[in-house]
Amino acid sequence: MANVIKLKKGLNINLKGKATAKVSAANASKVYGLVPDAFWGMKPKVVVKEGDEVKAGDALFVNKLHPEMKFVSPVAGKVLLVERGERRKVLSVQVEAAAQQQYVDFGKKQVNSLNAEQVKAALLESGLFGYFIQRPYAIVANPDETPKAIFISAFSDMPLAADIDVVMKGNEADFQTGISALAKIAKVHLGVKPGSSLASTKDAQVTVFDGKCPAGNVGVQINHIDPVNKGEVVWTLGAEEVIFIGRLFNKGVVDLTRTVAVAGSEIKEPQYKQVLVGAKIGDIVAGNVKTEQKVRLIDGNPLTGMKTSENDFLLAHSTEVTAIPEGDEVNELFGWIAPRLKNFSVSRSYFSWLQPKSKEYVLDARVKGGHRHMIFSGEYESVFPMDIYPEQLVKAIIAGDIDRMEALGIYEVAPEDFAVAEFVDSSKVELQRIVREGLDMLRKENE
Numbered sequence: 001m002a003n004v005i006k007l008k009k010g011l012n013i014n015l016k017g018k019a020t021a022k023v024s025a026a027n028a029s030k031v032y033g034l035v036p037d038a039f040w041g042m043k044p045k046v047v048v049k050e051g052d053e054v055k056a057g058d059a060l061f062v063n064k065l066h067p068e069m070k071f072v073s074p075v076a077g078k079v080l081l082v083e084r085g086e087r088r089k090v091l092s093v094q095v096e097a098a099a100q101q102q103y104v105d106f107g108k109k110q111v112n113s114l115n116a117e118q119v120k121a122a123l124l125e126s127g128l129f130g131y132f133i134q135r136p137y138a139i140v141a142n143p144d145e146t147p148k149a150i151f152i153s154a155f156s157d158m159p160l161a162a163d164i165d166v167v168m169k170g171n172e173a174d175f176q177t178g179i180s181a182l183a184k185i186a187k188v189h190l191g192v193k194p195g196s197s198l199a200s201t202k203d204a205q206v207t208v209f210d211g212k213c214p215a216g217n218v219g220v221q222i223n224h225i226d227p228v229n230k231g232e233v234v235w236t237l238g239a240e241e242v243i244f245i246g247r248l249f250n251k252g253v254v255d256l257t258r259t260v261a262v263a264g265s266e267i268k269e270p271q272y273k274q275v276l277v278g279a280k281i282g283d284i285v286a287g288n289v290k291t292e293q294k295v296r297l298i299d300g301n302p303l304t305g306m307k308t309s310e311n312d313f314l315l316a317h318s319t320e321v322t323a324i325p326e327g328d329e330v331n332e333l334f335g336w337i338a339p340r341l342k343n344f345s346v347s348r349s350y351f352s353w354l355q356p357k358s359k360e361y362v363l364d365a366r367v368k369g370g371h372r373h374m375i376f377s378g379e380y381e382s383v384f385p386m387d388i389y390p391e392q393l394v395k396a397i398i399a400g401d402i403d404r405m406e407a408l409g410i411y412e413v414a415p416e417d418f419a420v421a422e423f424v425d426s427s428k429v430e431l432q433r434i435v436r437e438g439l440d441m442l443r444k445e446n447e
Helices: 116-126 164-168 172-182 218-225 239-251 390-399 402-407 415-424 431-446
Strands: 003-006 023-025 031-034 044-046 059-063 066-072 077-084 090-097 133-135 150-153 188-192 205-210 234-238 257-263 271-276 295-299 306-308 320-325
Touching: 031 077, 044 090, 059 090, 066 116, 116 239, 150 172, 150 218, 150 239, 164 239, 164 257, 172 188, 172 239, 188 218, 205 218, 218 234, 218 415, 234 239, 390 402, 390 415, 390 431, 402 431, 415 431
Parallel strands: 003 205, 023 271, 150 188, 150 234, 188 205, 257 320
Antiparallel strands: 031 090, 044 059, 059 066, 077 090, 133 234, 257 271, 295 306, 295 320
């Protein structure tokens, strides 16, 4: 029977535009792009040149630090462009999709007959190892290290997040195969929501997390199951990326098809689209974005996602594409002194607190206030369900105090763990950016 952990701290943000259970295939993109920045902490070395013909599963670039770690094309076709920015930084490798898709044959494998090294070798060769994220530092995992455990969160409770039950439909066998393969490498911890059908998953220690957002964050789950201490390493993986691994062993090919939630108040018909990693955002939302006002497209959910455009490519770990109002054209009569019955607030400064909890809100991309001095107000702690002092940790990062950062638990966190705290912060501090800078500072210090 699965363990149950109840969390008291957190905040559910009920936004308008949740995706219905309708699933359909998105328009096929003519060009797909793999973006190295989606794999944080990796230094890309491009191994193809413009004009090369590739199959789905062929390497486009490798990690300079670990050349055996490949990052592969989601489609077969011709390499159209190696896009570079300042100082020749690789921004994307773009492939023009062929009319007939061909796949690299990695061979079907019986997971039960493999050992840990064979599983790891298969993941490295196929390019799927790059989807592992390690803690500490929240970067691409190091294949030379052995993690004490692998953590997978099988749900997300961020606003407008994809419903794992919809994503998992038809993929149950591949998911179980993926879990069984990962169990060959290290102990697997699977976090699920109450009532999840995945609670019966084999070869994993299943834990039910019952609480408000961000209970679905894998960092929160690690903190409550087996915290990361200095010198220890754990790996994390998204639930749909486990499906990628299962497909590799069951079918012998790399199939990077995702079921992505297309959601938000500015989407005409919120629903799910089946797309490949690297698809054009414009093809995913084609004809489905409202045009009455300026819109912010987001690759991901509104709290942790990245601002994007229709010409950009779907990032490797993304499970949602969302659209909310930009808000820069809004003029509010009487400003903050108005009752604001339609505005969401965590305090009772707006009369919206009188509305039922089921009310859906339309929030735009405005910060609604300038940067202010950071004060100890307890705001972060009220929505931060980890055994960490978030305000003190953020101040230690800003001060560059390495010893204090370590003592306050920076090895356990990732930027996404501070997303809800950033949302409620009355000081308008960019917490996720600060935490990312702190992790990079610590990694550089320890290299």
